[in-house]
Amino acid sequence: NAGVTQTPKFQVLKTGQSMTLQCAQDMNHEYMSWYRQDPGMGLRLIHYSVGAGITDQGEVPNGYNVSRSTTEDFPLRLLSAAPSQTSVYFCASSSTSGGTYEQYFGPGTRLTVT
């Protein structure tokens, strides 16, 4: 049981390039989300999904796209990278049944945009 996995661990992009951050979970969790972590700002929600085929925007969605074609995978796409997107990105998942929804986090992807 690997939990939540993210690839790559590190990535450097040039301004204007696009890429996809991968996230997968093997806990059959319905809810998945993407956060970015910036110094002094905590974690901010980018996009989330409550099940396959259902996604919605979080607090800071601009410049990012997501899709959820399976329960396991929730990739985050950067359409045209900008230096302001330099950050650490965390994927998280949780079950939507059984009470309080503890979120399980991946190890993070550190992205630098030059």
Place this chain on the structure above:
Amino acid sequence: AQRVTQPEKLLSVFKGAPVELKCNYSYSGSPELFWYVQYSRQRLQLLLRHISRESIKGFTADLNKGETSFHLKKPFAQEEDSAMYYCALSGAAVSSYKLIFGSGTRLLVRP
């Protein structure tokens, strides 16, 4: 608006000293409050949640609805407690699955 405030960016204490990490929230309704911890080079993980009223690694946190606070406390800090601590909130008003995080407090426990 729903918001979580952690007023201290850095809290530095000596080993054996008491620790209190402050968390205040703004929420209309009945929130669920959490503390998450991130040790160096590790992923974020749940430390404790208010509804379970448990003590984890010697830490406790009590929800004070009158003061809208959920401060994290430990009577005697250990060096291994050094980490980044995030207070977070969820509830029906923000959708039960979504978490709103504070900006975090870095706890440094010196020998």
